[in-house]
Amino acid sequence: MSVAGCALAIGFGTIVASDADAAAAPPNWTGIWTRVGSLNFDPTTPGNKNEDFPYNAKYREFYDRIIAAEAKGLAINDKSADCQPPGIVRMMAMVYPMEILQTPGQFTIIAEWEGQIRRIFTDGRPHPEDPDPTYNGHSIGRWEGETLLVDTVGILGNGIINDHGAPLGEQVHVTEKWWKEGPDTLKNEIAVESPDALLRPIKAVKTFKRRTDIQIMEYICTQNNRNQTNADGVTGIELKKR
Amino acid sequence: MRPVKFGIPVLVGIAATVFSDIGAAHHSFAMFDDTKEIVLTGVVKEFQWTNPHTFVQLEVPGPNGTVIEWSIEGSSPNGLARLGWKRTSIKAGDQLAITINPLRTGEHGGNFVQARFADGRILTRRASEAPAEGTPK
Numbered sequence: 414m415s416v417a418g419c420a421l422a423i424g425f426g427t428i429v430a431s432d433a434d435a436a437a438a439p440p441n442w443t444g445i446w447t448r449v450g451s452l453n454f455d456p457t458t459p460g461n462k463n464e465d466f467p468y469n470a471k472y473r474e475f476y477d478r479i480i481a482a483e484a485k486g487l488a489i490n491d492k493s494a495d496c497q498p499p500g501i502v503r504m505m506a507m508v509y510p511m512e513i514l515q516t517p518g519q520f521t522i523i524a525e526w527e528g529q530i531r532r533i534f535t536d537g538r539p540h541p542e543d544p545d546p547t548y549n550g551h552s553i554g555r556w557e558g559e560t561l562l563v564d565t566v567g568i569l570g571n572g573i574i575n576d577h578g579a580p581l582g583e584q585v586h587v588t589e590k591w592w593k594e595g596p597d598t599l600k601n602e603i604a605v606e607s608p609d610a611l612l613r614p615i616k617a618v619k620t621f622k623r624r625t626d627i628q629i630m631e632y633i634c635t636q637n638n639r640n641q642t643n644a645d646g647v648t649g650i651e652l653k654k655r
Numbered sequence: 656m657r658p659v660k661f662g663i664p665v666l667v668g669i670a671a672t673v674f675s676d677i678g679a680a681h682h683s684f685a686m687f688d689d690t691k692e693i694v695l696t697g698v699v700k701e702f703q704w705t706n707p708h709t710f711v712q713l714e715v716p717g718p719n720g721t722v723i724e725w726s727i728e729g730s731s732p733n734g735l736a737r738l739g740w741k742r743t744s745i746k747a748g749d750q751l752a753i754t755i756n757p758l759r760t761g762e763h764g765g766n767f768v769q770a771r772f773a774d775g776r777i778l779t780r781r782a783s784e785a786p787a788e789g790t791p792k
Contacts, residue, residue, distance in 0.1 A: 488683030637705035
């Protein structure tokens with residue numbers, strides 16, 4: 414219902430909203446949602462399986478090195494071990510629940526993991542001309558009926574795709590399509606372009622379930638991080654001795 | 656390899672939510688050998704109910720009267736609380752038999768699998784009997 418509709422409803426004690434108002438009102442997905450599936454970029458694949466991506470030769474060599482090290486128990490390119498934010502692509506695997514807040518002109522995603530926030534502007538503004546690169550980039554969205562289309566630029570380079578450390582390049586562009594499938598299921602089709610690393614865009618569909626039985630909890634990675642990477646960039650564990 | 660089953664009701668879990676791969680969130684678990692499980696029996700020195708990971712500091716009797724302190728890493732409070740754990744689920748002084756996936760290096764650390772209390776209660780890291788994704792309400 415529009416602001417005008419609200420005013421009329423208050424003024425006359427009757428809800429007065431035209432069909433046009435109803436059609437224009439976007440759906441409201443405010444609430445808490447949890448991931449379905451694995452933490453991989455494609456959550457329908459088993460989490461213990463290394464996903465493959467269409468890397469160019471340079472990044473293929475890097476990814477092969479990451480996988481080979483992991484198989485030997487040495488995690489490299491494991492940025493979140495040092496409490497670095499996951500960045501938009503890996504964030505959307507949604508380790509822990511997310512909260513969606515819809516306010517006029519803005520669709521906000523709060524990820525419990527690392528306390529990450531995405532502000533998706535739906536007020537019609539364009540991207541800034543030359544945005545400073547940030548972990549979660551600059552997102553603008555628009556509603557097409559009951560589907561939210563999101564475009565994100567200004568994403569910090571050299572991020573990662575999944576929790577196996579699959580790398581992204583310097584250039585990253587993310588597009589998303591969000592829609593409801595039934596009353597309590599939300600779908601997010603995410604496409605990631607990284608032309609200096611990936612030969613073609615990669616795409617996956619994420620599924621989220623509405624939760625009314627849980628709350629978002631605090632997560633501060635630096636509270637007691639005993640898994641910092643060592644001088645060789647390998648994830649470690651700080652052992653305490655008696 | 657499965658840990659030994661004790662036939663005792665688990666402390667947590669039936670209505671809990673499973674977050675698959677929960678352990679791999681903050682950092683890679685490649686350092687732990689998940690094909691091996693060992694059981695450590697000792698006394699809790701400290702339970703760190705903190706992010707990004709919980710830790711049990713367990714004092715385990717070693718050879719010739721020595722005591723070895725093990726650092727046993729668990730999931731985050733965020734993951735464990737939703738499985739029914741509390742910050743008081745493990746306390747200093749508790750006598751526990753803790754099953755771990757040990758560090759590949761052989762150092763005194765590992766990844767928490769489950770803990771058995773002296774009275775037979777068992778605390779698990781995931782509620783494997785629970786519905787795959789919990790029950791959305």
